[in-house]
Amino acid sequence: MRPPPLGLLLLCCLGAAAPPADSVSQLAAPQHPKIHLFNAKQVLTWESPSPSAGRRAEVYRVQYKYTHGHWHDVTVKSIGVNCTRITATECDFTADLSKGFPLHFNVSLRVRAELGELTSAWATVPWFQHCHNVTIGPPQDIWVTPGEGTLILRLSSPFKLNSSEATLQYYVHYWEKPGIQQVKGPFKSSPILLDGLKPFQEYCLQVKAELVCKTHKILRPGHLSNTSCYETTADASTNLQQVILIAVGTFSLLSVLAGACFFLVLRYRGLVKYWFHTPPSIPSQIEEYLKDPEQPILEALDKDISPKDEAWDSLSIISFPDKEREDVL
Incomplete structure (x- = not known):
């Protein structure tokens, strides 16, 4: 068998000795x-990643x-x-x-x-x-002022937007407690007026902001704020009605009390007369005598009697003629 060329052996050896692609230099x-x-x-x-030992x-x-x-x-x-x-x-x-x-x-x-x-x-x-x-957070610093059947909201935007390509608008979720939730909006700015509400009724509300990107007409709704509840006040017509009702109620109550008092006076007239009758009092001279029996109170009383009280004011003599006397007899 013919041995492989020397150059091929060198290439194989060099290839075997070459460092892997994921060496420590990576x-x-x-x-x-x-x-x-x-x-x-x-x-x-x-x-x-976890730094290797000894490296900065x-x-x-x-x-x-x-x-x-x-x-x-x-x-x-x-x-x-x-x-x-x-x-x-x-x-x-x-x-x-x-x-x-x-x-x-x-x-x-x-x-x-x-x-x-x-x-x-x-x-x-x-x-x-x-x-x-982007994730839009809820509006910040929400102030609510109850009015005559209204709620006035003032709020600050969740972030400053210094771009002519995008704006923020707001939606208000509100409901009568308890009641069905309603939504009003969009509102471009603060303050926000919720009108047509019932007087003296508690309403709960939440507010959210929405990012409007004008270039591609993209609407990105945000998160709702925490729920807060407020009670509305009365309007002018309700105040007038309350005044009239209070006046009528007061007059009716006074009439009923007066009638009841009159009926009681008639029914218990003797008892009322007894309660309001002035009790008899002892004359001052008798009261002094009772305090000091040795005092000559009787002589003092005799002295107080004026002789004029026993004198006649006038004396009239009535005489009849003889003929009239016989007729009378």
Whole structure:
């Protein structure tokens, strides 16, 4: 059998001695990259693989691209923040007053680890669009003022939106307690008036914001706020009715009480007369005598009698003639 050529043996030996593709010179790629979109925030996070013993800390580089563009480093010049050679395992694209990526752009992201001249493979995040994928939180600081059959709502937006390509609008979910839920909206701004409500009735409500992206006519509804309940007040007509009812009720009550008192007086007239009759009193002279029996009270009483009381005021003498006297006899 003819031996193989010497060159072929050398190639086989060299091939056997060649290092594998996944040698120690290749770093492990970042794990589980995710994009978090909440209100106006845009944050990329990932997990770091276990560092090898004896190595210094790895750094990370983040890149982005639009639909038909090329990959670019995330720098202050391009996006407004620096995410090249960072030690943190996140990149906040909206930090430091940066607006981040446009709301209606399709954005792709990737991140890799670096250690000196060594680099890892890229860990790519599926493309996203802020208007399509963002989570909208509930409105903040909701104040409710009850009125005459109304509720007036004042609120602040869940986040500041400095873009002419998108706006926020609001919906109010409210219901009479208990009752069927109703929805009013959209409202473009605050304050919000809920009218046509029943007076002196408790209503519960929730408010949510909705992101409107004008470019692609995308509506992204948000989360509802916590439930809060309020009682409405009376309107002018209700107040007048209450005044009339109170007056009529008061007059009727007084009439009933007066009739009852009159009936009781007639029925128990003797008892009432006895209750309200002034009890007899002892003359002051007798009362003094009873206090001091030795006092000559009788002589004092005799002295108090005036002789004029016993005198006649006038004396009349009646005489009859003889003939008239005989007729009388």
